[in-house]
Amino acid sequence: MSLAMDYVHGYSAREGIRLRDQANALAELLHSGTRYGAGVRVLEAGCGTGAQTVLLADRSPEALFTSIDVSERSLAEAGRRVELAGYENVRFLQADIHRLPFEPSSFDHVFVCFVLEHLGDPAAALRALMTVVKPGGSLTVIEGDHGSAYFHPASERASRVIQCLIDLQQLAGGDSLIGRRLYPLLVHAGYRDVQVTPRVAYADGSRPDLADAITLKTFTAMVEGVADQAVGQGLIDAASWSAGIRDLKRAADDDGTFCYTFFKAVAVR
Amino acid sequence: MSLAMDYVHGYSAREGIRLRDQANALAELLHSGTRYGAGVRVLEAGCGTGAQTVLLADRSPEALFTSIDVSERSLAEAGRRVELAGYENVRFLQADIHRLPFEPSSFDHVFVCFVLEHLGDPAAALRALMTVVKPGGSLTVIEGDHGSAYFHPASERASRVIQCLIDLQQLAGGDSLIGRRLYPLLVHAGYRDVQVTPRVAYADGSRPDLADAITLKTFTAMVEGVADQAVGQGLIDAASWSAGIRDLKRAADDDGTFCYTFFKAVAVR
Numbered sequence: 001m002s003l004a005m006d007y008v009h010g011y012s013a014r015e016g017i018r019l020r021d022q023a024n025a026l027a028e029l030l031h032s033g034t035r036y037g038a039g040v041r042v043l044e045a046g047c048g049t050g051a052q053t054v055l056l057a058d059r060s061p062e063a064l065f066t067s068i069d070v071s072e073r074s075l076a077e078a079g080r081r082v083e084l085a086g087y088e089n090v091r092f093l094q095a096d097i098h099r100l101p102f103e104p105s106s107f108d109h110v111f112v113c114f115v116l117e118h119l120g121d122p123a124a125a126l127r128a129l130m131t132v133v134k135p136g137g138s139l140t141v142i143e144g145d146h147g148s149a150y151f152h153p154a155s156e157r158a159s160r161v162i163q164c165l166i167d168l169q170q171l172a173g174g175d176s177l178i179g180r181r182l183y184p185l186l187v188h189a190g191y192r193d194v195q196v197t198p199r200v201a202y203a204d205g206s207r208p209d210l211a212d213a214i215t216l217k218t219f220t221a222m223v224e225g226v227a228d229q230a231v232g233q234g235l236i237d238a239a240s241w242s243a244g245i246r247d248l249k250r251a252a253d254d255d256g257t258f259c260y261t262f263f264k265a266v267a268v269r
Numbered sequence: 270m271s272l273a274m275d276y277v278h279g280y281s282a283r284e285g286i287r288l289r290d291q292a293n294a295l296a297e298l299l300h301s302g303t304r305y306g307a308g309v310r311v312l313e314a315g316c317g318t319g320a321q322t323v324l325l326a327d328r329s330p331e332a333l334f335t336s337i338d339v340s341e342r343s344l345a346e347a348g349r350r351v352e353l354a355g356y357e358n359v360r361f362l363q364a365d366i367h368r369l370p371f372e373p374s375s376f377d378h379v380f381v382c383f384v385l386e387h388l389g390d391p392a393a394a395l396r397a398l399m400t401v402v403k404p405g406g407s408l409t410v411i412e413g414d415h416g417s418a419y420f421h422p423a424s425e426r427a428s429r430v431i432q433c434l435i436d437l438q439q440l441a442g443g444d445s446l447i448g449r450r451l452y453p454l455l456v457h458a459g460y461r462d463v464q465v466t467p468r469v470a471y472a473d474g475s476r477p478d479l480a481d482a483i484t485l486k487t488f489t490a491m492v493e494g495v496a497d498q499a500v501g502q503g504l505i506d507a508a509s510w511s512a513g514i515r516d517l518k519r520a521a522d523d524d525g526t527f528c529y530t531f532f533k534a535v536a537v538r
Contacts, residue, residue, distance in 0.1 A: 147419050148528070152450040154416065181421040183473035184524035198469045198528060204452035206463060255453035259417070259467060261528065 025210060026218070027055050029199050030142055030262060036063035036109060043068070043107040045097050045129055046115030050078025052142075056111060057087035066107070068095040097125045105134035113142040116185075120173035126189035133269045139191055141265045145179030148261035149219060151251035158251075161244030164230035165223050171233075179263035191267035199262045205254040215252040219260055223248065294479060295487070296324050298468050299411055299531060305332035305378060312337070312376040314366050314398060315384030319347025321411075325380060326356035335376070337364040366394045374403035382411040385454075389442035395458035402538045408460055410534045414448030417530035418488060420520035427520075430513030433499035434492050440502075448532035460536035468531045474523040484521040488529055492517065 034056075036042050040063045047053045047067035056065060067090055069075045075092050082090050095101050097115070110133045116122040129139060146166050151158065169176040178185070179198075186194045201218075203211040224245060231238050251258045303325075305311050309332045316322045316336035325334060336359055338344045344361050351359050364370050366384070379402045385391040398408060415435050420427065438445040447454070448467075455463045470487075472480040493514060500507050520527045 145419075147423065150414075150416050150449060152446075152453070154446055154449070177421075177423055180419060180423070180526050180528060183475065183526055184421065187474065187524070194475060196471070196473055196475075196526075198471045200467045200469055200530065202465070202467045204465055205456065206452065206465075255456070257449050257452055257465075259449060259530065261469065261530075 026201065026213065029201060030113070030264065031055050031059055033197075033264070033266070034059065034111070034140055036060035038062035039064065040109065041107045042066070043102070043110045043129070043132060045110060045112045045125075046070075047075070047078050047092070048114070049074050050081040052111075052113045053078055053082055053090055054085045054087065057082060057085070057090050061087070061089060063089060065090040066093060067091070068093045068097070068100075070094070070096050098128055100128055100132050102132040104131055105137075106132050108134060108137045110137070110139045112140070114144065116141060116182075117143050117169065117176055117178045118172075118174045122175070122178065122185060123189050126186060126191070130190060130269055135269055137269050139186070139265075139267045139269065141182055141186065141267075142262060143179045143182060144176070144260065144262050146176040148179065149259065151215070151248070151258040152256055153247070153250060155244070155247035155250070157240065157244040158247035159244075160236060161223055161230070161241055161248065164235045164241075165226050167235055168226050168229055168233070179261065182263050182265040186265055186267045191269060194265060194267040196263055196265045199264055201260045201262065202258070203252070204257040208254070211252040211256070211258065214260065215256075215258040216249060219258070220245065220248045220252075295470065295482065298470060299382070299533065300324050300328055302466075302533070302535070303328065303380070303409055305329035307331035308333065309378065310376045311335070312371070312379045312398070312401060314379060314381045314394075315339075316344070316347050316361070317383070318343050319350040321380075321382045322347055322351055322359060323354045323356065326351060326354070326359050330356070330358060332358060334359040335362060336360070337362045337366070337369075339363070339365050367397055369397055369401050371401040373400055374406075375401050377403060377406045379406070379408045381409070383413065385410065385451075386412050386438065386445055386447045387441075387443045391444070391447065392454060392458050395455065395460070399459060399538055404538055406538050408455070408534075408536045408538065410451060410455065410536075411531060412448045412451060413445070413529065413531050415445040417448065417528070419528050420484070420517070421524075421526040422516070422519060424513070424516035424519070426509060426513040427516035428513075429505060430492055430499070430510055430517065433504045433510075434495050436504055437495050437498055437502070448530065451532050451534040455534055455536045460538060463534060463536040465532055465534045468533055470529045470531065471527070472521070473526040477521075477523070480521040480525070480527065483529065484525075484527040485518060488527070489514065489517045489521075 042063050042065050044067040047069050053067050072094050079092050110129045119125050166176050183196045201214045203214045230236050231241055311332050311334050313336040316338050322336050341363050348361050379398050388394050435445050452465045470483045472483045499505050500510055
């Protein structure tokens, strides 16, 4: 799940404040409780285009981050994003989470966000990460759960388009319902003191900016991203897809509501 | 939804502590943020058998509660429960929420918990309550949302038995998905400054007592309560029902998880 937003609304000062408030609300939801001290070595595994990297660097300005990703292209974008934001405490490295190029106990802590959902064997990834974090160090995992999305007005058609996304992720070897199973996953991978907290992103008419950010720009935009695959692979017909997306957007109206739950796990090696 | 629990585990001191911790966890989840001061007049509309009444009286010992219910039988049980717990700041009265026997502005605040989900016209009830609370007084509403229940291992069969409960409540004129629409409901009824917070009851293997309390004794027990109706009315066959309940209980195992979201709304007349 990406929290990235495009800037269709322009760059006026007022708009800048609105966007910052939105981003802050979601960032606080996910990152509250995560702070790393001075000189602490943190591995961010699967940084993608750096959406979480800038938040990590901002909240723990004296920690030393190593952010890896399998994609050179994503890493390049993450590097630009971090440079633009002016952070100097992140080094980037192309690496596969299953073949980590680090000595045992190279890191004090590991941070993984929106990565395990895409992996065919998330337990293997968690065991690999365990080898590079020192004993007593921590692992932090944040994942979504697309089955946690519900909204008002409730709509069968909207639920169907969400199910297409879940099915496609499963066909690709991933699991977009992974949030709810973080606890057993981490326990089985051998981590200790696993603590999972659900974190609900909720939007209603009292905060149109949040409805816009969460319901439309984050969730609906993500679902819309698989339109061609869903229709192309025959999971749904084009008319049903459009109707479902329309119903999903309806939840961002003044009298609509939307709920989505992220799961954050913290565990000890 | 009832948070009542039966006492199949007996009454040993250790068991007593466990049960108190469970009840506290759920009570805190629902009641945090709700406190009424000395001499403040509060109407609890639809007190049922008093499960929330004792929590209200305990947390606001100097407030003056008037707890009403349409059922004389429930009121009698609520009265016994409050008396047994030793609270003296509650008076009980048989009354219909749609025909309240109170003068305008008789109360400083109104509290409604697990009531609107059962009503055919919750908006009318909210408007009726508005007449008896003074201008500037508050309304607090807590409701569940059965569509917010999900679990690991995910199970189609378990989802089907939950859907039976949702369907039966709808056939009876209620709405067990009401949590997600509290915001528009209160706004349309004319309340001001409506603020809704989702409150997630989450259980995993780190807290077997919570899995027992939430997954089994609260949620699954509630679903099981409509077994005869669901099968009798032909919504599901007996074998599928049993399989669904088995899968739901499976979520309370050490490697299972369960999530349910309550919605709490606070608004001003």
